Amino acid sequence: MKSKTYLSINEKKIEVDTEKSILENALLHKIKINHSCGQMGTCGTCRVEVLNFDEQIIQNLLAPRNEIENEMANDRGFNDNERLSCQTYPVADLKIKTSDHS
Numbered sequence: 225m226k227s228k229t230y231l232s233i234n235e236k237k238i239e240v241d242t243e244k245s246i247l248e249n250a251l252l253h254k255i256k257i258n259h260s261c262g263q264m265g266t267c268g269t270c271r272v273e274v275l276n277f278d279e280q281i282i283q284n285l286l287a288p289r290n291e292i293e294n295e296m297a298n299d300r301g302f303n304d305n306e307r308l309s310c311q312t313y314p315v316a317d318l319k320i321k322t323s324d325h326s
Contacts, residue, residue, distance in 0.1 A: 265292035
């Protein structure tokens with residue numbers, strides 16, 4: 225039996241489908257994350273900050289950046305804990321904050 229995976233977005237906890245991106249999961253649960261490029265990874269507006277980021281365990285929490293996200297991260301100078309929610313798939317429980325949430 226597959227274990228459940230959870231995502232906390234701006235402190236709202238949801239159960240996620242690990243086959244869907246963070247953005248797709250958020251939208252399914254009616255949680256707003258800014259996005260404007262049709263989930264192509266070209267605008268950067270869906271950038272989120274991973275709050276439970278730790279260098280030692282990051283590989284267990286997130287899939288590695290794909291080529292599209294890696295290019296955007298390099299171009300825009302993302303910190304290691306900043307990800308594009310349209311390109312990132314949760315593989316374990318995550319806590320994130322959107323750029324429009326203080």
